[in-house]
Amino acid sequence: STQSTWGPNSCAYIQHSKMPAKAGGKTGGKGKSAKSRGPKATAGRKTKRKAVRTWSLYIFKVLKQVHSDTGISNKAMNIVNSFINDIFDRLATEASKLAKINKTKTLSSREIQTAVRLMLPGELAKHAMSEGTKAVAKFTSA
Numbered sequence: 001s002t003q004s005t006w007g008p009n010s011c012a013y014i015q016h017s018k019m020p021a022k023a024g025g026k027t028g029g030k031g032k033s034a035k036s037r038g039p040k041a042t043a044g045r046k047t048k049r050k051a052v053r054t055w056s057l058y059i060f061k062v063l064k065q066v067h068s069d070t071g072i073s074n075k076a077m078n079i080v081n082s083f084i085n086d087i088f089d090r091l092a093t094e095a096s097k098l099a100k101i102n103k104t105k106t107l108s109s110r111e112i113q114t115a116v117r118l119m120l121p122g123e124l125a126k127h128a129m130s131e132g133t134k135a136v137a138k139f140t141s142a
Contacts, residue, residue, distance in 0.1 A: 055084045091115045109136050 056077050063072055072080075094115035095107050102111075109132070116128050 054081050056081055059084070087119075090119055094119055 059077060059080050060072065063070060091112065092107075092115075095111040098111045098114055099105070099107055113129065113132060116132065117125055119125075120128055
C-alpha cells in the first residue's frame with residue numbers, strides 16, 4: 001500500500017525521525033573547513049534517514065480517550081496504522097473519481113462526504129458523516 005503525503009487538517013501526519021537532532025547547530029552546508037577536505041570526511045558520518053510518517057500519535061490519543069488504562073503494542077500499532085492508510089487511500093481515490101465525474105479539479109468536503117457514504121457500510125458511514133460534519137463546522141468557525 002502507498003503512503004499519502006497529507007492527512008486531516010492538511011498536515012496531520014507527524015514526522016518521526018529515529019536519529020536525534022544535530023548538536024552544535026551547524027546546518028551541513030558546503031563550507032570549506034579543514035574537516036570537510038578529502039575522502040575521509042564522509043567515512044565517519046551517518047547517512048540521513050527519511051522521516052517516517054505515521055498516524056500512531058493520533059491512534060494513541062484516541063485509544064486513551066476511549067480506554068485510558070489500555071496500551072497498544074508496536075505490532076498492533078503498525079496494523080492499525082496500515083488500516084488507516086488503506087482507508088484513507090480508498091476514500092481519496094473515490095473522492096478523486098467523483099471530482100473527475102463532476103469536472104472539478106478541487107476535492108471539496110462534498111466529494112469526501114459522498115466517498116464516505118459509498119465506501120463505508122451503514123452505521124459506520126453515519127458516524128463518520130456526523131464526525132466529519134462536526135470537524136468541518138469547527139474548522140470554519142475557527
